[in-house]
Amino acid sequence: MTISDAQWEIAHAIALTLVKDNTDVNEVGKAVAYLRGYIHQPDATSRFFKYLKTLVSNGRQIGHSGKTTDYYRSIDKACSDYLKSISDAHTILQILGWVSRLMRYYKDAGVPIGEMSASKLPPVNSTHPALNSQNSNNYNFTVGQIVDAKVVNFDKQELQDGKKTKQRIIITYEIQGSDCPSKEEVNKQDINLSLGDIVKVKIEKVQGANIRKVKRVV
Numbered sequence: 172m173t174i175s176d177a178q179w180e181i182a183h184a185i186a187l188t189l190v191k192d193n194t195d196v197n198e199v200g201k202a203v204a205y206l207r208g209y210i211h212q213p214d215a216t217s218r219f220f221k222y223l224k225t226l227v228s229n230g231r232q233i234g235h236s237g238k239t240t241d242y243y244r245s246i247d248k249a250c251s252d253y254l255k256s257i258s259d260a261h262t263i264l265q266i267l268g269w270v271s272r273l274m275r276y277y278k279d280a281g282v283p284i285g286e287m288s289a290s291k292l293p294p295v296n297s298t299h300p301a302l303n304s305q306n307s308n309n310y311n312f313t314v315g316q317i318v319d320a321k322v323v324n325f326d327k328q329e330l331q332d333g334k335k336t337k338q339r340i341i342i343t344y345e346i347q348g349s350d351c352p353s354k355e356e357v358n359k360q361d362i363n364l365s366l367g368d369i370v371k372v373k374i375e376k377v378q379g380a381n382i383r384k385v386k387r388v389v
Contacts, residue, residue, distance in 0.1 A: 182270050194242045202250075204349075317374075318374065319346070321346075325341075326341040339356055342362065354385070371387065
């Protein structure tokens, strides 16, 4: 996958910023997964930036360590500084995909943080595994498998059924090892869940290395 020179400069600027801030690359991956989940929505870009603000506001509640809020702040600031002028969600997704790869590359290369600069960047067509792997994990998901999932979004929809209006809620989950967010449709209003909750889900659909559809195990 190749990107333009301008996009490449943005990608390495964000990556350098986040690595120098000691930001967890897994948190960047979660932001990428969220954007990918809404990439075909007309408001995908605005959703993404709103999502980053939500992470910062709720970092203490949904974070898994005391540093999580700092990670969210760094990601939000870097994206606001370098991506706010880009309206196309696909372009943002492509840039952030490279950001994740570059961050892993820097960690693997062992370059001292203080010495990192644009001059030390690898070429775009580098064969380094961290830059070319779409999914570097070794997870093998199967239908019927039960895994842990984190609640990251609720999307309420109204459906017309004859003269009645029914409400449906689509819950979006993050699952470790899957690059794409997984979704569950719930046909009731009271789901008794909050953002950041960890629940058990059963995998109902797998595409490649990614989980596409799940159902909570009650």
